[in-house]
Amino acid sequence: MVELYVVRHGETSTNKELRINGSITDQPLNENGIAQAENLKNIINISKFDAIYSSPLRRALKTAEILNQGFHNINKDSRLVETNYGSWDGIKLEPAKKKHPDAIDEHNLVTDKYVNYAENGETYEHVYLRISEFMSDMTNLGDKKVLVVCHGFVQRAFFKVVTNIPDIVNVLQPDNLGVSKYITDELGNYNLVYYSRINNID
Template identity: 35%
Template sequence: MEIVFIRHGQTDVNKDNRLQGAHVDAELNDYGRAYAKKAAANFDENKFDVVYSSPMKRAVETAKIFTKGKKKINLDDRLLEFDFGDWDGKKMDDIVKEYPDVVDPWGKIDRDYIKYAKNGESYEDFDKRCGDFLDEMYQKYPDKKVLVVAHGRLIRMIAAHYLTNGDMDKIDTMNNCALAKFSVKKKIARMIFYNRLLA
């Protein structure tokens, strides 16, 4: 199986440097929409046998732009972005000031955030839902090419699931509309590329 992930285009929540998890269903902004179209012009949707997307607005719109209306888009709730619980929508600047012990040197929230955001998703639960999705894709499409449009943190966990036993803190966030590609043979995954930009 070849499986390619695209991170959705920019939203105003991204631009405002706020946490944009499972409870923030923002649409693409004008820049995000224009950039997605520019990147999609260099993308061949015909190479893929099947397309999946997060049901969130920003992912669905990005999926429609990249597939140019030529492919059925299957929505899957397991592709929802990481659930930050009460932290969803918070400004990163405020989190850095108030909870510096759970922000890593790259300015990303680490796994210990959950001691403050009690109703947030744990890395373990996140890894499990990503793993469930990946296992199903491999069972259904072992010799096919799968396209998935999703979210920055989710794609980080996908890479972590395959490469670091679910330790997402070792993987950086891709840019908006960037691509990651994995090849899976006999249930062994290799990263072919990560954070590839098309425009």
């Protein structure tokens, strides 16, 4: 059985400015994002984890480095990068929502319709595929406790892959440094324990 703890990175300037924060927008953590990661570092006990995986993007990798405290080698995995929003990467949400209301929902989250307007945007189905592949690899680790640092939509994609929820619009954005816990077994079964907690991480 693998216990998988999936963490969203700390805050960036583009998060604060309500911009679309994809894989092209490789922003560092801001001061608040660093403080968020430091706070979670004091809540979790990294010495009880067997491995840590991270998206190679700066905001995720810095979050992972703070949480890791030099304890493990950080496994950088490109399957964990945020969605590539193409020409929409880095743009402000509000103007995009006014121009293309079907592409931004009432929670200010980008819907799968955005690919109708953004050049070279990655489909959500492709994100689900790479997260499914990552989860499949996790089932082969044996009895391990694993920390995964990734991104907002990617964490929502984990939820969709595990629960098979029909529409990701029903999965809200996790908080920065929100932790979701999943349990996998060698048969490839996944179970959600909790989603986007910032306290009571067990």
